[in-house]
Amino acid sequence: MLTLYYAPNTASLAPHIALEQAGADYRLERVDFEAAQQRSPDYLAVNPKGRVPSLVTDRGVLTETPAILLYLAQRYPGADMAPLDDPFELARVQAFNVFLCSTVHVAHAHKHRGTRWVAATDTAALEAMTRNVPQTMTAAFELIERTMIGEPWACGEQFGIADMYLFTMTRWLASDKVELARFPKVAAHCERMASVPAVQRVMPHHPPRD
Template sequence: MYTLYYGRGAASLAIHAALQEIGVPYDLVAIDLEAGQQRSPEYLRINPQGKVPTLLIDGKPFTESAALMMMLAERHPQSNLAPLAGSLARAQWYELMVTMANNLGNNFRLWFYPADVASTNQDSALRTAVQQRIESAWATLDARLAANGPYLLGGTSSGADLMLTMYMRWSRNMPRPATAWPALQKYADMMRARPSWRHITEVEALTGW
């Protein structure tokens, strides 16, 4: 049995979509990040880092969205969150998952939480550097999808696409959002039309995509 602790639109979003795609029953617990619920003693007991997502698997807490996606893909091979274990496509999938976590996950963390590394939230050198790194990731992914889409692995969708859609959504208020790149815009339209994505958008009451 799964219980997902999520924040609206946060790093839990792709895991929420994955659970929905798997089709198993799961419980949701909303953590209000703006109200600071992630730092409540109750939540810190299950996730001492005070971040979302946390996924309870049979009552035991696990964290890190990319790791959770890998775990779910392994536990539910029939859900096609990842290509067949041991295949070359699976190797490509791991490469993508880790690259996106490093290039997008880490840089978005700095974009939204610059105080992790800077003394002020307005460190413009940091913001410029982070923005450039995120935009460079969009350019690479746009070229990849334009050459060999419609999904990250070509003809078959996977959990990596759920991760990328989540990251892309986070850029919507940036100076140059992911959808400024044409192949990524087309990709966003396709991914947002998925039943799982529409469902989580409604449940998490997300606006502005």
């Protein structure tokens, strides 16, 4: 039995979809951000980084969304969530996901989590970081739209872990004040994702948040 520590509509949506797509035996533990539960001693004992997602496995805890997604793809090969037998194609999927993790997620985090980078007392810097989020998220999604996204799925023919992660971040655009309609391929991908049964099953756990 796997346990996914999650918070609604955060990066943890992606592994949640993967667990559902895989038909995995799992349970959910919600981390209440409003109560700052991610920084509670109990949760820090699970994940010292104080972030979600965390996946508790029979061999220990996994963190970092791209790592969790690849683990699930490998643990459930029958679900065909990544091109496991093709090193080049698998590296392309990882490149997609690492870009989402290291660039898009970090750009988005500048909105509310600026104190990771500057002092909490530096309100001018924090406000400037928040103000710039629409621009940095737009730049990242322009790159995805123009140079990265495939048809019909993020990496081409095969539906899988990059789709789950891209969908997760696409859903952040509205709250980041970026119009999805600016990116027709990403918008079509988001619509396609909404019709995937595994996505439909998890969405009640992930209402939009600011």
